[in-house]
Amino acid sequence: MSLLVTGTIGIDDVVTPTGHANQVLGGSCMYFSAASSFYGPVRIVAVVGEDFPPKFRESFSQFPGVDLAGLETRKGGKTFRWGCKYHTNMNSRDTLFTELGVVGEAPAKVPASYADSKFLFLANSPPAVQAGFIEQCPKRVLTVADTMDLWIQVAKDDLLALLKRVDGLVLNYDEAELLTGKMNSVSAGRHILELGPRFVIIKKGEHGCLLIHKDGICSLPAYPTERVIDPTGCGDTFAGGVMGFLASHKAADHDPGSFQSIRRALAHGTVVASFTIEAFSLDRLKEIKRADLDARFEEYASMVRV
Amino acid sequence: MSLLVTGTIGIDDVVTPTGHANQVLGGSCMYFSAASSFYGPVRIVAVVGEDFPPKFRESFSQFPGVDLAGLETRKGGKTFRWGCKYHTNMNSRDTLFTELGVVGEAPAKVPASYADSKFLFLANSPPAVQAGFIEQCPKRVLTVADTMDLWIQVAKDDLLALLKRVDGLVLNYDEAELLTGKMNSVSAGRHILELGPRFVIIKKGEHGCLLIHKDGICSLPAYPTERVIDPTGCGDTFAGGVMGFLASHKAADHDPGSFQSIRRALAHGTVVASFTIEAFSLDRLKEIKRADLDARFEEYASMVRV
Numbered sequence: 001m002s003l004l005v006t007g008t009i010g011i012d013d014v015v016t017p018t019g020h021a022n023q024v025l026g027g028s029c030m031y032f033s034a035a036s037s038f039y040g041p042v043r044i045v046a047v048v049g050e051d052f053p054p055k056f057r058e059s060f061s062q063f064p065g066v067d068l069a070g071l072e073t074r075k076g077g078k079t080f081r082w083g084c085k086y087h088t089n090m091n092s093r094d095t096l097f098t099e100l101g102v103v104g105e106a107p108a109k110v111p112a113s114y115a116d117s118k119f120l121f122l123a124n125s126p127p128a129v130q131a132g133f134i135e136q137c138p139k140r141v142l143t144v145a146d147t148m149d150l151w152i153q154v155a156k157d158d159l160l161a162l163l164k165r166v167d168g169l170v171l172n173y174d175e176a177e178l179l180t181g182k183m184n185s186v187s188a189g190r191h192i193l194e195l196g197p198r199f200v201i202i203k204k205g206e207h208g209c210l211l212i213h214k215d216g217i218c219s220l221p222a223y224p225t226e227r228v229i230d231p232t233g234c235g236d237t238f239a240g241g242v243m244g245f246l247a248s249h250k251a252a253d254h255d256p257g258s259f260q261s262i263r264r265a266l267a268h269g270t271v272v273a274s275f276t277i278e279a280f281s282l283d284r285l286k287e288i289k290r291a292d293l294d295a296r297f298e299e300y301a302s303m304v305r306v
Numbered sequence: 307m308s309l310l311v312t313g314t315i316g317i318d319d320v321v322t323p324t325g326h327a328n329q330v331l332g333g334s335c336m337y338f339s340a341a342s343s344f345y346g347p348v349r350i351v352a353v354v355g356e357d358f359p360p361k362f363r364e365s366f367s368q369f370p371g372v373d374l375a376g377l378e379t380r381k382g383g384k385t386f387r388w389g390c391k392y393h394t395n396m397n398s399r400d401t402l403f404t405e406l407g408v409v410g411e412a413p414a415k416v417p418a419s420y421a422d423s424k425f426l427f428l429a430n431s432p433p434a435v436q437a438g439f440i441e442q443c444p445k446r447v448l449t450v451a452d453t454m455d456l457w458i459q460v461a462k463d464d465l466l467a468l469l470k471r472v473d474g475l476v477l478n479y480d481e482a483e484l485l486t487g488k489m490n491s492v493s494a495g496r497h498i499l500e501l502g503p504r505f506v507i508i509k510k511g512e513h514g515c516l517l518i519h520k521d522g523i524c525s526l527p528a529y530p531t532e533r534v535i536d537p538t539g540c541g542d543t544f545a546g547g548v549m550g551f552l553a554s555h556k557a558a559d560h561d562p563g564s565f566q567s568i569r570r571a572l573a574h575g576t577v578v579a580s581f582t583i584e585a586f587s588l589d590r591l592k593e594i595k596r597a598d599l600d601a602r603f604e605e606y607a608s609m610v611r612v
Binding site: 267 | 491
């Protein structure tokens, strides 16, 4: 079924303890769509500036499932740019700069050809902008949003309004604590369910993820790896794997938001993210095929089996 | 098969964000043996002072599997005492005081009746003392040691010598980093295997555990719980569940140190520890039966299933 993602496409500068990458392709929409394209077609709604390099545009062709009809190139606009430096343990980072460019202007519009989209992923954006995208997708059957500490701090009312309109929320461990005031991730997750969503996925980086769903709890570790090169985009590719898997299910009576569906999807998200971290930018995802994901999925499943 | 544990039995003062417990029964040997007694008999080798309260001695009767023949009460000696205060998130703590008492003197001896012990768990002690216990158990088939940052810092040579004589090592995430200089837990675990053990279990508290074994890797999350009252003893009861499960296996051709054996055992350790954290001291373990462990094991297995 049709999957649509809204978010950023940008140019990143990333410094890690093992190296650096300058002026590389990034952004939540880019990472998400590359990951979900392993499972099926994905429609992107994003905006870049006139300065968006042709070589990056060509990069999309390496992920043939990504539909670019909703990619706006804004005349006279500047592409979103972001720089960060990871700390020694790779679990935290400092943002070095953020140049919003076109991302700070009016959001892209959902093209008419996308209005029948069934699966909607709202990558991190101001909650009011995310709500605007929901309006433009009247045929949606599963809507999931990401958010960040900034919106919890400066746009909490908008975020609370958004939570009443989504099926699921994806956010980091510390963001769940910040949103709810609960220091325990199970308690924080349960609290978020009271705010509206049917499920919340709490991301814990190298420690995996926790699903708190109205119908159950699931906890999964990350794929244990030594090849940690650049964690940028892991959260977005995790979400891309989750939503890509959910949208690719064929059964007509399938409830994509059920506990069993989301639980199964988490493992796929975990596996895609485990490839993302093995190189800078999208470099590792460009190298792999669906068969590589499937092989690691089997390996992962055996690693976490009780 | 016969399981023996060496370690401390002491009196703890514990402060957590939700409450406090003064002068309660504690110590690694106490926690380990209580946990492993759900699986079968366990022999303890430990020493307390003449001041060890009779009410604590009576507590042992609530764990009928614990064999006290190796519990020495040293005349004129003082029982080990330890106090700690947990930080707000319960993931870290400050030690408030440590009064070694008899634990700082000559270690207890393994009684002659224990010399045929097959399974040996060396809870945290000076590595040279741990090595001394190995000598006293010539019939051992599986020897596993715990350690801590202090010994890595002040007795590293002794610890490295010990590692050549054990089948497995259990330690915390940050201790594995300290021992190996590796910031990645998989890399740290592989490095430790080069030092001698056939497997290493890296404990990550609320984030579960990682097994690095010569024959494979396994990662398990902790049991997701909201009832976090006191984490004291979780690591020791985890180890007690692991070793208790391994020692209770009946098959004659069973290799208790194999990847599959240890992997299965980890889930049992995880489940016992999840009860420990629900109350101060051993209070929760005193309330439950093996059937409670088994029921939560099934629940846990369903929560982590991929």
